[in-house]
Amino acid sequence: MIRPSVLVFAGSDPSGGAGIQADIQAIAALGAHPLSVITALTVQDNDRVFAVHPVPPSLVRQQAAALTDKVSIAAVKIGIVADLANAETIVTIVRELRTRQPQLPVVFDPVLASGHGDALAVGNAVRNIAPLMAIATLITPNLIEAAALCADAEGDNPAGQAASLMARGCAHVLIKGGHGAPDAAVLNQWFSANDSRTWTWPRLPGAFHGSGCTLASAIAACLAQDMPIAESLEQAQRYCHRALAASYVIAPGQRIPNRYAVIREQT
DSSP states (O other), X not given: OOOOEEEEEEEEOTTSSSHHHHHHHHHHHTTOEEEEEEEEEEEEOSSOEEEEEEOOHHHHHHHHHHHHTTSOEEEEEXXXXXXXXXXXXXXXXXXXXXXXXXXXXXXXXXXOBOTTOOBOSSSOHHHHXXXXXXXXXXXXXXXXXXXXXXXXXXXXXXXXHHHHHHHTTOSEEEEBOTTSOTTSOEEEEEEESSOEEEEEEOOOSSOBSSHHHHHHHHHHHHHHTTXXXXXXXXXXXXXXXXXXXXXXXXXXXXXXXXXXXXXHHHO
16 A cells, blocks of 8 residues: 655644644544654643744755655645744745646645744744745635734735735635634635635634644645545545544643544544
């Protein structure tokens, strides 16, 4: 059996709830193989971030080169990059990969801060990730991130924000509604040049650590298996909702998505 591989650029979360640990679990659960390139070492638990230490860009490149020189890459997922130098390094790596695979899908989760608002980058987080917009096939901001990324753009509605983001190079935008009104359903909205769609999900009680990582990685895993974009978005959201519904507790605070719930149901 050969599994398609997803190259992941993300920070390490020692709590195991978010970051590269979450990416690995979600990608494996959905039938692809995760290749992990660590961009930052974080000091955090399931609620708060206490420090972020970017990995030197040269080491990011070395990690990626050891993998891409041998393994065929079917998709790329980008999470926390921590600083501008790492973002620029990732752009270079992706462009090199696309000389061989022009249609290589890239899913970018533009994490600007933790759920509590703790910084996950050194310097200006919005400026740090700006170079990544041009290489992203899909960008998956939540409502707070979309507002921050489009603060200087005309219009503060999701359609206007999506148009602003697509003008910077990304082909597809999924604006997630998890940070919407607590008494309303979760509304996720997909925008592209030729299509758009909305999904409504029941809002689950509690708060979750790593839900955005889970969804973006699940989408990348689906795209790596040649699913069309609409089907990838649908399947990944169903998987993520199920993982959140089956979440568990490791300590007071945010719950951990159970990313293996689907595997147990199938076995």
